[in-house]
Amino acid sequence: MSEPRAIAVQIGPISPAAPGALYQQIVTGFKREIGEGRLAGGIALPSFRLLAEQLLVSIITVRRAYEELEREGIIYRRQGLGTFVAADGRERSRAAKRGHAEALIRLAVQEATEAGLSPAQAKAFVSRVTTETLSEAKACKAPTLSKSAA
Amino acid sequence: MSEPRAIAVQIGPISPAAPGALYQQIVTGFKREIGEGRLAGGIALPSFRLLAEQLLVSIITVRRAYEELEREGIIYRRQGLGTFVAADGRERSRAAKRGHAEALIRLAVQEATEAGLSPAQAKAFVSRVTTETLSEAKACKAPTLSKSAA
DNA sequence: CCAACTGTATATGTTATATATACACACCAG
DNA sequence: CTGGTGTGTATATATAACATATACAGTTGG
Numbered sequence A, B: 001m002s003e004p005r006a007i008a009v010q011i012g013p014i015s016p017a018a019p020g021a022l023y024q025q026i027v028t029g030f031k032r033e034i035g036e037g038r039l040a041g042g043i044a045l046p047s048f049r050l051l052a053e054q055l056l057v058s059i060i061t062v063r064r065a066y067e068e069l070e071r072e073g074i075i076y077r078r079q080g081l082g083t084f085v086a087a088d089g090r091e092r093s094r095a096a097k098r099g100h101a102e103a104l105i106r107l108a109v110q111e112a113t114e115a116g117l118s119p120a121q122a123k124a125f126v127s128r129v130t131t132e133t134l135s136e137a138k139a140c141k142a143p144t145l146s147k148s149a150a
Numbered sequence C: 001c002c003a004a005c006t007g008t009a010t011a012t013g014t015t016a017t018a019t020a021t022a023c024a025c026a027c028c029a030g
Numbered sequence D: 001c002t003g004g005t006g007t008g009t010a011t012a013t014a015t016a017a018c019a020t021a022t023a024c025a026g027t028t029g030g
Helices: A022-035 A048-055 A059-071 A089-114 A119-141 B022-035 B048-055 B059-071 B089-114 B119-141
Strands: A075-078 A082-085 B075-078 B082-085
Touching: A022 A059, A022 A089, A022 B089, A048 A059, A059 A075, A089 A119, A089 B022, A089 B089, A089 B119, A119 B089, A119 B119, B022 B059, B022 B089, B048 B059, B059 B075, B089 B119
Parallel strands: none
Antiparallel strands: A075 A082, B075 B082
């Protein structure tokens, strides 16, 4: 008997037009799924071929993404067996997201300062955009109450 | 008589190791200098060859950067004459910085949310990092009181 | 053992970046 | 007006990251 195997469609959408490399989009998607607990430790990720087929990318691109996730300790690979979420994958994924978020904020503050905003103005600007983004995100999840296919 | 010509050394440091393409680093540097008013409208930017020599990059890389800045309406080029800061270069530069900052914040908030933070926690996290960054930036400018060469 | 899955490795094409070199335009000294 | 020296401009070339196809190697279960 083996671990349950995750479905892949939740990772998308992956697109060459989207910002960032294809493999990076896959990495980001899995960090989200693992970080939010939808892929628990021990769960097997989709195989290279399956995910490649579903996302319309090559096997090597999937491999590249999995390599990156393994380098960060979020998943591990076993030849002939498959690829699995690490026991502490969720924590590591969340830590990576937090670190990334912090770096982005620091950049944003620097940009705001260089845009001519005073420290107080910069703080207000960041606060306003943050609140806006949070309320928009909430709005996107609320209307999902209509009946959908099982 | 011609417009004064700006010096280049303030743009750096430019490095292949730094994040982003070389030409992009140059773009960012000029947006900062123009946005903060140190390069006013009408001022001539350094020539391709001079800047290339000072930054240890090729002429084409400088050209690439200037093309990008012209596309955003921050500077304009005149063959045989030189490259100049646009009349509204400062405003456009600041607007670009603000837009960039806003995009970064939205990304950061999304990452923070996917890291498992609640909206309230995300807001607190953003606020804390913002304050930290601002105080660090202030600390870097204060100690510049020692005597320096004229 | 063999078939059918897994992940792995090598060679190749495409694109973005960075470069060197040669060219065209504008000003100014003579 | 003519040439020199400074501008920006254009073409062809090297390098690195990204993405791909194809062939290889390990694991499992009939």
